[in-house]
């Protein structure tokens with residue numbers, strides 16, 4: 238009898254120690270996974286639950302599908318194709334999301350442009366933080382891509398890369414350079430460019446400024462939404478955002 242109790246106690250001890258080992262191992266690997274997606278320990282909203290908590294606390298922080306809210310807007314999401322500087326397909330689908338206030342402003346821009354027979358073309362909008370890590374893996378240079386140590390304003394759903402299109406032809410207006418040209422010519426104030434390109438660039442910058450955006454000095458197509466600092470970095474995939482149904486339409 239005494240031997241039985243001793244054996245049972247030993248078995249229990251072994252089970253407990255094994256369980257503890259498993260727990261430490263699982264926690265460790267989860268932590269490693271988390272670190273891989275957030276190696277700089279930034280405040281990043283990732284995962285559906287964290288995002289739902291965020292938008293319940295502040296509904297202005299919702300990320301909305303730009304195409305659904307601004308139906309006429311043209312999308313040319315380069316990172317959903319291999320036609321971009323990485324020569325790789327980075328996004329799983331050609332989608333454009335941005336925070337509610339950003340989308341409202343884009344709707345204002347689009348409405349005003351339509352009176353001139355013009356519209357916006359979007360190359361990129363909200364970019365999950367994971368994509369910024371991927372860009373960094375490919376090109377280790379802050380002149381070309383945002384440093385993952387700080388994240389990009391695109392990760393905050395507060396930046397858009399845009400150009401102008403003629404509504405009749407659907408063609409892009411002449412601009413100083415193509416999208417993601419990393420030469421000085423892409424600078425928002427660069428002077429040695431054809432007059433038409435200069436006027437078109439000015440038209441884009443002034444309308445975007447009127448609706449609360451600031452152009453990035455080295456990229457005529459990149460606009461930050463004023464107040465971007467109030468929005469967290471995000472790492473939700475487009476698919477994650479699609480599955481969250483409680484995102485009402487703007488009225």
Ligand SMILES: [Zn+2]
Nearest residue numbers: 396397398459
């Ligand atoms: Zn950009």
